[in-house]
Amino acid sequence: MQSAEEILKEQYTVVKVLKQTEDKSIVLLRHKALQKELVCRKCRGDFEVYANLRAISFPLLPAVYDVLNTGTQITVLEEFVRGTTVSDLLCHGLYNEKGVKTVVKSVCDALTVLHNHGIVHRDIKPENIMITDCGTVKLMDFDAARLYKRGQSEDTKIIGTSGYAAPEQFGLAQTDARADIFAVGVLMNVMLTGEHPSKKMYDGKLAKVIEKCIQIDPQKRYASAAELKKSL
Numbered sequence: 225m226q227s228a229e230e231i232l233k234e235q236y237t238v239v240k241v242l243k244q245t246e247d248k249s250i251v252l253l254r255h256k257a258l259q260k261e262l263v264c265r266k267c268r269g270d271f272e273v274y275a276n277l278r279a280i281s282f283p284l285l286p287a288v289y290d291v292l293n294t295g296t297q298i299t300v301l302e303e304f305v306r307g308t309t310v311s312d313l314l315c316h317g318l319y320n321e322k323g324v325k326t327v328v329k330s331v332c333d334a335l336t337v338l339h340n341h342g343i344v345h346r347d348i349k350p351e352n353i354m355i356t357d358c359g360t361v362k363l364m365d366f367d368a369a370r371l372y373k374r375g376q377s378e379d380t381k382i383i384g385t386s387g388y389a390a391p392e393q394f395g396l397a398q399t400d401a402r403a404d405i406f407a408v409g410v411l412m413n414v415m416l417t418g419e420h421p422s423k424k425m426y427d428g429k430l431a432k433v434i435e436k437c438i439q440i441d442p443q444k445r446y447a448s449a450a451e452l453k454k455s456l
Contacts, residue, residue, distance in 0.1 A: 409437020
């Protein structure tokens with residue numbers, strides 16, 4: 225019986241390595257027969273998360289075609305998204321409020337779908353938000369995501385990007401949808417000021433929205449991504 229590695233080598237050619245670290249590799253592949261490009265992601269993500277994502281079809285999320293559990297890592301075949309990240313765009317200048325609302329409303333729509341399936345992203349940041357060549361916003365990278373499990377007191381794995389991760393992601397409580405709301409608040413502030421709220425807080429019309437998102441107490445934040453979108 226062929227292994228996953230053997231099947232991939234037989235059916236696909238490597239176009240280029242998109243990212244390579246100690247914990248993960250992201251490689252662009254092209255199907256030899258169909259000439260269709262896709263991404264092969266090898267990481268230590270949650271198999272259950274990617275298995276759930278495979279059943280979700282939504283234009284603001286990359287399509288997951290298959291996921292294999294290969295021991296210490298998982299192998300994910302997913303849609304190749306052409307575009308530019310918000311992080312790259314911020315290198316050329318800050319967003320205005322209209323631009324932030326456009327991007328964040330789409331992020332909220334993507335989060336609403338994820339949260340309805342019990343998935344908490346846990347790594348909302350400029351690098352993980354792609355503006356496609358067609359202008360569509362896509363929420364990327366689910367390597368830090370987890371499934372919310374009713375009755376669990378805390379996360380089994382502490383993970384997230386420092387500065388964007390909600391306080392409860394560091395073992396204080398189990399993360400739920402409100403952890404992603406916290407990160408979206410930090411994201412908005414960075415898009416508008418270029419700085420983390422702890423260094424420089426935005427003082428325009430969206431200031432109150434940002435302040436509510438980044439409350440230390442999750443109960444004081446917006447209860448859902450849909451509620452946050454409505455406030456925008």
